[in-house]
Amino acid sequence: MKIALIGYGKMGKEIEQLALDRKHEIVLKIDPQSKDSIEQIEEAEVAIEFTTPDSAVSNIESCLNHQVPIVVGTTGWYDQWNSIEQLCEAKEGSLLAATNFSVGVNLFFALNRQLAQIMQDQSDYSSRIDEIHHLEKLDHPSGTAITLAEGIIEEHPDYDSWVNEDTDLKGKLNILSHREAGVPGTHEITYSSSIDEISIKHRAKNRKGFALGAVLAAEYIANKKGIFTMKDVLNLA
Ligand SMILES: NC(=O)c1ccc[n+]([C@@H]2O[C@H](COP(=O)([O-])OP(=O)(O)OC[C@H]3O[C@@H](n4cnc5c(N)ncnc54)[C@H](O)[C@@H]3O)[C@@H](O)[C@H]2O)c1
Known part of the structure; x- marks a missing residue:
């Protein structure tokens, strides 16, 4: 080609x-x-x-x-x-x-949706997304984090939109963007209650x-x- x-x-x-x-x-x-x-x-x-x-x-x-x-x-x-x-x-x-x-992230997108479905009735847990990328990345949050957020919003009734900050606002899914030298792309979804935390993570090792x-x-x-x-x-x- x-x-x-x-x-x-x-x-x-x-x-x-x-x-x-x-x-x-x-x-x-x-x-x-x-x-x-x-x-x-x-x-x-x-x-x-x-x-x-x-x-x-x-x-x-x-x-x-x-x-x-x-x-x-x-x-x-x-x-x-x-x-x-x-x-x-x-x-x-x-x-x-x-x-x-990446194949792994596309599998991760599917896993993210499944986890959101499992968690949809668990109102003691709140969800957030953390993404880490290299310092030269121009946009935030990452497009991958937005796709992950859209997956959770579609599957989980507690969320109707995402914000790129740490807030307690009802209905808002927090995406936290971190920038560190040399990181190709890491995304982690966390469901946290006062008792425990469940998280899934994808970390690209290279491009x-x-x-x-x-x-x-x-x-x-x-x-x-x-x-x-x-x-x-x-x-x-
Ligand atoms: N979808 C994915 O899987 C995925 C993976 C990695 C990066 N990205 C995204 O891809 C983009 C590029 O990432 P990168 O790490 O290669 O960035 P980079 O900064 O290393 O490269 C971007 C290149 O585009 C060139 N450029 C700028 N304007 C141009 C124009 N008008 N025409 C042609 N070239 C132009 C720049 O000179 C530079 O060489 C970013 O938006 C990044 O977030 C997506």
Whole structure:
């Protein structure tokens, strides 16, 4: 497959390595520092986008407008999801966006929902999410933490929305964001009562899991039309 990497930072470089291992060709590396530009996007059969919250939307639009299937890993732009969804439908394009591409995290998403179901009648316990990432991460809370929060809110009647702070407000699920040097991504869900605590945790050891998931997603959407999720790729639907 001819792949365009949009964003050649930590994730772009990791994805390049995995894509080459899987016998794909990197035809474009689009980054402000590189000679390749988004104008050349039609040279690729599929694009993989890991840039910044500010630049993701226009990159996605360029790919959809040029009929290039796109896998999006950038987080922090999902407030504009509806307009991207509409453009994808109007252009009959192909899009797969995920807040987290790792197989382990996608299993963790399912486990999180199951635990929230089990805890739904246990009003003595309150839930919170802790996420830890490296110091360069631009958005908070992490997209992964937001997906986890949405899973709990859908399954647990005590919560109707999340906040990115430590509060006692009724109905609010607290997400606490911590930044520490060198941490690829750790997420922990805790249910705490005055007697005890139950927690589940996912800790990425490196970025390979995200990169592999992104390449698998690119292989999956390359010849399809529509909007897909990692559940489709991993057969977890
Ligand atoms: N979904 C996932 O599984 C997952 C995993 C890790 C990181 N992320 C997210 O992916 C994004 C990138 O992460 P990273 O660790 O590679 O960051 P990074 O800062 O190392 O790399 C981002 C790169 O994008 C480039 N860039 C900026 N604007 C651009 C533009 N308009 N066009 C092309 N390139 C542009 C920057 O120059 C930089 O090289 C972040 O939003 C991060 O939160 C998602």
